[in-house]
Amino acid sequence: RQQRRTAFLRFWLLMFVAPLLLAVGITLILRLTGSAEARIDAVLLQAEQQLARSLQITKPRLLEQQQLREQRSQRQRQRQFTRDWQSALEALAALLPEHAWLTTISWQQGTLEIKGLTTSITALNALETSLRQDASFHLNQRGATQQDAQGRWQFEYQLTRKVSDEHVL
Known part of the structure; x- marks a missing residue:
């Protein structure tokens, strides 16, 4: 009978103590996990702050380098x-x-717009023929042609580039 009683007490003691030990163990694990997460968060925050400081330090230099590259590119396009x-x-x-x-x-x-002089009407006709065949310009409009007091022919032409310049600048 004593053995059954001892077994009975052990059983109920185990039934009460086991959940208590389990609760303490779970609480301890949760605290340790929370503490580890807090340390990890602190390290990550510190790393992010250090990265932000580093970026703030290098940002002006990077912006200056970018501006220099853009200026160099603009000069090359202009050239x-x-x-x-x-x-x-x-x-x-x-x-x-x-x-x-x-x-x-x-x-x-x-x-x-080009204006100029020729010494003869033949030279003027040769010029106009050449302008019509030019690979760089389209002959848009022929302006006034007249002879001056010295016998030279004054001419005026309006031309446009065959290649657009707008995208360059």
Whole structure:
């Protein structure tokens, strides 16, 4: 009988103590897990703050480098634009007959206006024929043609580039 009583007491003691031990164990595990998560969060926060400080330090330098790259790219585009115009104007100059010369060149709103003089109507006709066949410019409009007091022929033409310049700048 004593054994049954001891077994009975052990059984009920185990029934009361086991859940209590289980609750204490779970509480301890939860506290340890929470503590570890808090430490991890603190380390992550510190790393994020350090990264933010690092970015704040390097941001001005990176922005300056980006601005320098953009300026360099703009200068290269401008140089290419100038080279393109240089070759187009050199080709235009090569079209001029021997007895013709330009007095005015102006560029406005996509139109190149040229004015000049020739010593003969034959040179003027040769110039116009050359302008119509030019690879760099379209002949848009022929302006007034007249003879001055010295017998030279004054001419005026309006041309447009065959290649658009708007995307360059």
